[in-house]
Amino acid sequence: MRLLIDTCTFLWIASGSPRLSDTAAATFLDRGNERYLSAASAWEIAIKHAAGRLSLPERPDVFVPRIREASGIAALAIDEESALHAGRLPGLHWDPFDRMLVAQAIVHGMTILTPDPKIEQYAARVLW
Numbered sequence: 001m002r003l004l005i006d007t008c009t010f011l012w013i014a015s016g017s018p019r020l021s022d023t024a025a026a027t028f029l030d031r032g033n034e035r036y037l038s039a040a041s042a043w044e045i046a047i048k049h050a051a052g053r054l055s056l057p058e059r060p061d062v063f064v065p066r067i068r069e070a071s072g073i074a075a076l077a078i079d080e081e082s083a084l085h086a087g088r089l090p091g092l093h094w095d096p097f098d099r100m101l102v103a104q105a106i107v108h109g110m111t112i113l114t115p116d117p118k119i120e121q122y123a124a125r126v127l128w
Contacts, residue, residue, distance in 0.1 A: 004037075004110040009028075078100060083103070085103040088098050093116075098100065111126065
């Protein structure tokens with residue numbers, strides 16, 4: 001399975017948070033699955049950190065790649081097809097970062113690892 005890791009899921013993996021569901025943890029740890037973090041999530045982390053809404057142990061430009069690489073998560077760039085698809089999504093959820101994740105999951109045939117019930121409203125595969 002190709003997993004697209006939601007931003008909060010990535011942060012919970014990084015911190016070892018108990019908020020990560022048993023299903024999400026087991027799916028993430030299954031080395032048969034491919035794991036990806038969208039550039040949209042890295043952007044969201046950087047913006048929230050700069051605004052003082054997210055505390056990190058180090059700068060985002062160090063933290064995100066370090067945790068991503070240590071966790072066996074590949075980087076997923078924002079491609080034109082996904083960006084254009086995001087504009088065609090119904091207005092169920094207006095968070096631009098989440099809309100990009102939904103679009104990328106649909107375009108690239110991925111499953112989003114997220115607890116966000118708003119994302120479940122879309123035609124993307126979701127697992128939690």
